[in-house]
Amino acid sequence: MISVHHLNNSRSQRVLWLLEELGLDYDIVRYERDEQTLLAPPGLRAVHPLGKSPVITDGDRTIAESGAIIEYLVGWYGDGRLAPAPRTEERLRYTYWMHYAEGSAMPQLLLAIVFRRIPKSPMPFLVRPIARGICDKVLATLVEPQLERHTDYLESELSRSEWFAGDAFTAADIQMSFVVEALVARSRSAASKKRLNDWLARIHARPAYARALERGGPFEVPG
Numbered sequence: 001m002i003s004v005h006h007l008n009n010s011r012s013q014r015v016l017w018l019l020e021e022l023g024l025d026y027d028i029v030r031y032e033r034d035e036q037t038l039l040a041p042p043g044l045r046a047v048h049p050l051g052k053s054p055v056i057t058d059g060d061r062t063i064a065e066s067g068a069i070i071e072y073l074v075g076w077y078g079d080g081r082l083a084p085a086p087r088t089e090e091r092l093r094y095t096y097w098m099h100y101a102e103g104s105a106m107p108q109l110l111l112a113i114v115f116r117r118i119p120k121s122p123m124p125f126l127v128r129p130i131a132r133g134i135c136d137k138v139l140a141t142l143v144e145p146q147l148e149r150h151t152d153y154l155e156s157e158l159s160r161s162e163w164f165a166g167d168a169f170t171a172a173d174i175q176m177s178f179v180v181e182a183l184v185a186r187s188r189s190a191a192s193k194k195r196l197n198d199w200l201a202r203i204h205a206r207p208a209y210a211r212a213l214e215r216g217g218p219f220e221v222p223g
Contacts, residue, residue, distance in 0.1 A: 002026040005047050005055040007040050008033055009220055011066045011178050012054035016216045018070055018174050020208035022077055028215060067098050067175060074171050082171040094165035097172040105179045108146045112186045115139050147187040151196070154180065158195035177203055181221045
């Protein structure tokens with residue numbers, strides 16, 4: 001039996017979605033973020049030394065990292081579903097988006113949430129204006145321009161096809177879901193991007209997406 005070590009409001013939501021798309025049986029082991037730090041609880045370190053989510057266990061296998069989990073589930077249980085055929089242009093695009101999500105996009109999104117959160121953290125009163133000034137400068141000159149560049153890039157790429165890897169829905173769309181949800185929460189221009197928002201509407205309308213929310217619980221990406 002596959003067990004998903006599921007942290008609320010995290011990338012593990014897309015693992016639940018993939019399992020629902022594949023129609024696989026699975027259990028959920030639930031973890032809650034610390035309300036102050038928003039970090040995962042220490043108990044996750046008993047599953048994987050880094051104490052991060054998502055992590056799945058499948059028999060005696062423990063698999064971490066969103067991309068690795070998705071590739072494992074599609075490769076072992078997909079029977080050719082949710083991945084384009086090898087040695088096709090669609091497969092090249094599929095592989096690219098599987099790596100882009102965590103390799104290029106998520107570092108910028110994480111910088112956004114860190115630099116927006118620092119001024120709200122406990123600190124001496126006299127230090128707060130300095131911290132706010134530094135964070136505002138980093139956001140304005142580095143982070144937010146990168147978010148806008150990625151938002152424009154994704155909008156342009158979705159002009160090529162309905163889904164990220166081509167004309168068919170694939171696991172690359174599942175991998176990209178957290179990225180797009182986070183961009184909509186953190187990018188100033190994302191609300192005006194028609195193709196990006198149409199893509200979000202299509203994934204939200206999928207029955208498996210709804211079932212994953214029912215099992216995983218409410219899901220919201222921090223802004």
